[in-house]
Amino acid sequence: MRRLNIHWFRNDLRLHDNPVDLSRHDLSDGEESTLLPIYIFDTSRIYGSEIKSAVSGAIKCGASRAKFTIEAVEDLRLSLEKRLGVCLLVATGRPEDVLLELVKQNVQPRGEQAEQDTSVNLVCQREICHEELEVDKAVEASLEGFISDGSRFNFEKIWGSLLYEPCDLPFEGGINGIPTTFNKFRREVEAKCEVPMPLEAPSQTELQTASVTRGRSYSATSMPTLSGLGYTDQQVESTRTVHPNSSLPKGYRGGETFALHRARQWIWDRDMLRTYFDTRNGLIGEDYSTKFSPWLACGSLSPRYVALECRRYEEARVANKSTYWCVFELLVRDYFRYFAARHGRRIFYLHGTAGRLEGGAERKWNRNPELIAAWREGRTGHPLIDASMRELGNTGYLSNRGRQNVCSYLSIDMSVDWRVGAEFFESRLLDFDVCSNYVNWINGAGLTGGRLNRFNITKQSRDWDEKGEYLRLWVPEIRNIPNEFIHSPWEMSETAMEECGVIIGSDYPFPIITPTADCEFKRTSRKQRDTSKQDNHAIEGPKGLQAIRDAVCKDVPITDGQVSLFTLHYFYMRLMAILSQQVRQTRFGSTSMLFPGNRFQALSSSCLRMPRSRETLSATSLRTLDDANPNLEGCEAAVKSSSNAKGLVFGSAMAAIATMFQISFVL
Ligand SMILES: Cc1cc2nc3c(=O)[nH]c(=O)nc-3n(C[C@H](O)[C@H](O)[C@H](O)COP(=O)(O)OP(=O)(O)OC[C@H]3O[C@@H](n4cnc5c(N)ncnc54)[C@H](O)[C@@H]3O)c2cc1C
The missing domain is CATH 1.25.40.80 (Serine Threonine Protein Phosphatase 5, Tetratricopeptide repeat)
Structure with missing residues (x-):
């Protein structure tokens, strides 16, 4: 009896403490045993720029991790040769095809009389998650289909x-x-x-090593390049240097x-x-x-x-x-x-392992491309998020704290489908590990049934980067902002901005969202945002009450002199822009995002959370109340529906504006 032992290396690229180690196997009397270690770069499911994730379409494995893996496989090949005199076969393609080819070369095909019976023993480290288990099934089906007598084929998956x-x-x-x-x-x-x-680590083996050195899809000598795995020239180029701010060990390599x-x-x-x-x-x-x-x-x-x-x-x-x-x-x-x-599979579901209903209320998710792009590229206007995402994008690594923060921000504050974030991590992280990544994500997004643990990003920033060193390292455009405002630059007054030379809204964005604790963040419609961006130019500079009124109400039809509170609030934002005469290109884009809700309470609190408006809000409302005959009914209704002083100021402002525009509003 001849035994063919295939050690299929997967996520166990080492010799020390490797329980899959076939060189330890005892040989039965008279048995001739051959060892074939192989690593397969799965270019149909993992590697290459064309292999994309299911939800967001992100590249599954970025070129940096692919390079790291190539280095690890090279290192393993050298160690196997040096210590055991064994050749590591390296292949590209689908594991079920590569392994079949390997077995075919070494075993007589079905129906033909083998001179000597051969049993195939395929051994690998056990994988746990869905996609990997599907690969196992495909391999099993492929080899079983070839080896007619099932007893001669053994597929062993070992915990490690x-x-x-x-x-x-x-x-x-x-x-x-x-x-x-x-x-x-x-x-x-x-x-x-x-x-x-x-x-x-094994120091010798009694197994004969394979005589086979080359097949169509594998080789005992050559190693695939990144281009060979399907990465573009640009992606290959991006792996040539390590970012100087990287916190990975100097001179690191895979292996x-x-x-x-x-x-x-x-x-x-x-x-x-x-x-x-x-x-x-x-x-x-x-x-x-x-x-x-x-x-x-x-x-x-x-x-x-x-x-x-x-x-x-x-x-x-x-x-x-x-x-x-x-x-x-x-x-x-x-x-x-x-x-x-x-x-x-539940760790990959939108509603996580907790299931569809969380505390009786359905979580609402979005896949707003603007929010996602701002998060991914590190331009949300929240410095800690931007610094973290830039570090991840540029180095393939992010601290655990950074990961927790950006996960909470995307999945809770932005209510973006958390899988978009998990897939981006999968694409970029050098240390991507399917279990650690997806379980941390559903955990961070509050989908494992436990308490929803939202991170207050500004507080995190103050607590863990007190002097703003990390922020300045990764977000150089805010480097000159004084410590007082480095964690929340949007709080700077005009004077403070001018003094430090960083204009929020132009040099660095206003926050793209107001972080929210209740997960009911609602966005203004794309159409509305686009309109407000265009209006930005149109309304700058009008003088006189009538001109201002016309500019503010422009393009918004008012039926029977009545608008919703939401529309009124929208008018308010336009008015603020006119009065402050400080409108910049991006201002409306972000302010309309900052005031998204249509519930009065949400509006009033979010309105007052933006300090720059707070000053102008009270000043304007008082001045307007003095000048005009206020819409007392509207004012009273607004104030009544709100229980606190913030609501009072907001209610007064809304009422004053309604009066100014000679319209009434409904709550
Ligand atoms: C949203 C999110 C996604 C993550 N994705 C991954 C991932 O794909 N791969 C990954 O290895 N880790 C992941 N982690 C866990 C953790 O952030 C990293 O393991 C850690 O930052 C790696 O740095 P380190 O080796 O210096 O960690 P150290 O602090 O030195 O910890 C030592 C080791 O312990 C393990 N470890 C530490 N924290 C965790 C944790 N929360 N979950 C699982 N293992 C942990 C890691 O293997 C780590 O190398 C994720 C965390 C979050 C919040």
């Missing part, structure tokens, strides 16, 4: 790249017995389990060799493990956190190896909160894998 495999865990019922919250999981695991020792170097450097040489608990929320530099994630994600670094190093460090130097926390984070990573395995 975890601290704890299911068999190490103290829960009954396998994956389904795992607690529904992380805290319960952690308490049980910490009380009852110890992280198993990592496996040593196990660099991963082990980084672990040694960060834990031991730089002694950063000692203070990790205090530094982990940092935003700038390569050492505030481990930066192990890109290597953990593709399996070039084993979490058990990291846990063992932490234990060794505790014995040799110090055991403290920081050494505990590093392993704690890896446990979070484990939990998210089990969470993904348990919930299957």
